[in-house]
Amino acid sequence: MIRRKNKQIWNDSEKVWVGIRKQMISDLFPSLDSRTIDFFASETAGMYGEQIKVAVDEWNTTGMIRNKPAFKYRSPTDGYFAEFLFNPYKLCKEINNYGFNTTVSPFKHPSISKSRLGLNKNIKKRVKGIIFAFPPPISYITAPAFEIIAIKK
Numbered sequence: 615m616i617r618r619k620n621k622q623i624w625n626d627s628e629k630v631w632v633g634i635r636k637q638m639i640s641d642l643f644p645s646l647d648s649r650t651i652d653f654f655a656s657e658t659a660g661m662y663g664e665q666i667k668v669a670v671d672e673w674n675t676t677g678m679i680r681n682k683p684a685f686k687y688r689s690p691t692d693g694y695f696a697e698f699l700f701n702p703y704k705l706c707k708e709i710n711n712y713g714f715n716t717t718v719s720p721f722k723h724p725s726i727s728k729s730r731l732g733l734n735k736n737i738k739k740r741v742k743g744i745i746f747a748f749p750p751p752i753s754y755i756t757a758p759a760f761e762i763i764a765i766k767k
Contacts (some may be wrong), residue, residue, distance in 0.1 A: 624695075625685035628659065635659075635666060635690040642667050660686035662693040677686040702760055 635655040640646065646654070658666045660683035669679045688695045706716040725739070 616619055620763055627689075627695075628687055631688070631690055632656065632659070635661075638690055639667055639670060643670060643767060655684075658690070660684075660688050662690045706762060706764075709762070709764050713767050715767055716762055716764045719761050719763060 632655050635658055636651050639651050639654050639658075643651075654666075654670050657673070658669050658677055661669055665681075669681070673679050685695065702718045706718060707717050
């Protein structure tokens, strides 16, 4: 779930960044046609700043780009990349390395509990309560918050 969401965020960012790379390449190499600019904008994904100019120059002289980045989702102007979404299980593993036993639990707000489901007239709150009643790991996906409980070994 988290990996898929990361990829979606990165792809959304890349849609913006490919346009910026096109503009940078057309400014640096005004004699290139739009089809070639599109090609270079795609091939230089993950590069930023001077790396884009070097890659286009390298392609023009050797016909290839040797130093392609492994991570292709970076801003072409400053190298910024969209953050990875927080994964509570990774944090639990890290905390375990320091001598703790950890568990992840969906946070249950007192106003949305199993005991109130029958009394609640508001259908939205009722549905939320049912969602929170699911057992893990489904409840982690549906819960807007969670808590990590760490107990020293």
